[in-house]
Amino acid sequence: MRDLNFETAGAALSVSDCISLAPGMALQGVRMRYGRNAEIFGAGEKAEYVYRVVSGAVRTIRFSADGRRQILGFHLPGDIFGLETGARHSFSAESIAGAEVALVRRSLIEAAVAEDPRAALALTQLFARELHAAQEHALVLGLKGASERVAAFILHLTDRFEANADLDLPMSRADIADYLALTIETVSRAFTQMERDRIIALPCARHVIVRDREALELMEAA
Amino acid sequence: MRDLNFETAGAALSVSDCISLAPGMALQGVRMRYGRNAEIFGAGEKAEYVYRVVSGAVRTIRFSADGRRQILGFHLPGDIFGLETGARHSFSAESIAGAEVALVRRSLIEAAVAEDPRAALALTQLFARELHAAQEHALVLGLKGASERVAAFILHLTDRFEANADLDLPMSRADIADYLALTIETVSRAFTQMERDRIIALPCARHVIVRDREALELMEAA
DNA sequence: CGTCTCGTTGACTGTGATCAAGCGGGGTGG
C-alpha cells in the first residue's frame, strides 16, 4: 500500500517533485510551500491537480448550509488529498501550521491511467482508501459519544505517526472539534478528564503523552 | 454516469445477467433472489463478487464494538454495492423486504480493468461516487439535528426515486434510525411533527407524500 | 380471535451545547 503513495524524487529537488502511482511509475510534479491557515484549493475551483503532503499538515473542509464547518480529514506527510473524478473540487483544503505540498497535474495521472492498468488500479485503491476513511468517520460520528470520539482520535493519530506515546498535535482544539462534530469546550473537557484519569498527560495543550493505551482502546470501543 | 452502472441483459434472462462497466462492455453475471432480511454477504467474508440491485432494496451495515448497528447506506434498483479492493468485505449487506440482485465475479471485472482503461475509469468513478455518498453521510451525522436529518433523508429518497411527491419507504423506522444515527422514537416524532406542520402526509407509516418540498429543503439546510 | 411485530405517544433523564468568565503563554512594543 505504502508504495502506491506519491514519493519524492529526492531531497535535491526543491521546485520539482515526482509522484509514483505504482512502483516504477514516476510523474513529474511541483512542490509548494504554504504558511499558517493558507488555502491550498477551494470548493468549486477546477480540480486541476492532485496533492501530496511532503511536510506539515493539511485539513480538508466543507461548510454546511448554515455556515458551520466540518473537517473531513487531516492529512499528514505521505498522504494524498484533493482526489476528484468530477471537474471541480467538492471541498476545500487548507494548511494548518504550514505545509509543504507536492502537486501533480491530473492530466498526467489520467494519461498514465489510460496507458497502464497498474496505474489505474493504484488510483482506484487511493479512492478506496479515502472511502474507508470516510465510512470510519461516519461510524465514529454516528455511534460514539464525546469522550469515545476523542479517544479514537488520539489512537488514530498515534498509529498514523507511528509514535508509541508522544504526540505533537498540529491542529487546534477548534480543528479537533470540527472534525469530531463536538464543541471546543467538550473536546477540552474530554482531554482534561483523561488527564485526571491518568490515561494521558498534557504538558501543554498541543502535546499529548499516552500513559495507558489499553484504557484508551477500552474507551474507543463505544 | 448512469450508463456506467450495471445494466440488465434483458427481461428474458432469469439466471444469467450482464453488467456493463462502460458502454459496450458487458460482463457475464448471475441473478439471485433474496427474501426478507436475508444476508447477501457478511463482513469478513471473501469479496468474490460485486453486486447490483435489480429490484427491491438492500442495506449495507456495520456493527460497533459494543454491538450497536450502523447502516452505511440503502441501495435501490440500479445501485452497485459490495465494492472492495481488499480481499474481504469490510461490511455486511442484507435484503430489506426482498431483493433481486445481479452478481458478477470480481475476477471478471479485474480482467476487464486490466485490458481496457475505460473500464478502469468506470470502476474508479464507482468508488468515487461511494466516497461522495459517505462524505455526505458524515456531514449529515456531524452537522444536522434530528428533524434536519429526517428531512434530508426524505429529500434524498424522492430524488433517488425520481418521484415528485409519493414515496414508498422500503425500510422500517429502525432502519432509518440506524442510518441517521437516531432512535426509532426520534425518527417517529420527526415524521409526526412534519405531518402536523403539513409538510408531509402519512397515509400509513411506510408511505410518505411530500406536500411542501420547499419547507423540506428549508429544514434540510441545517 | 389472539398474538406479535412495528409504530406512535408521553414522561423523565442525561449528555453535550451554550453562555460566560478566567487563565496562561507567546508575541509586541515601550
Added chain:
DNA sequence: CCACCCCGCTTGATCACAGTCAACGAGACG
C-alpha cells in the same frame, strides 16, 4: 527587560435536544 495584550484553552453554570423507559395502538399473520 518587563508590561501588556491577544488568542487559544480551560472551567463552571445552565439549558435544550435527543435518548431512555414505559405504555399503548394498529396492522399482519396464523
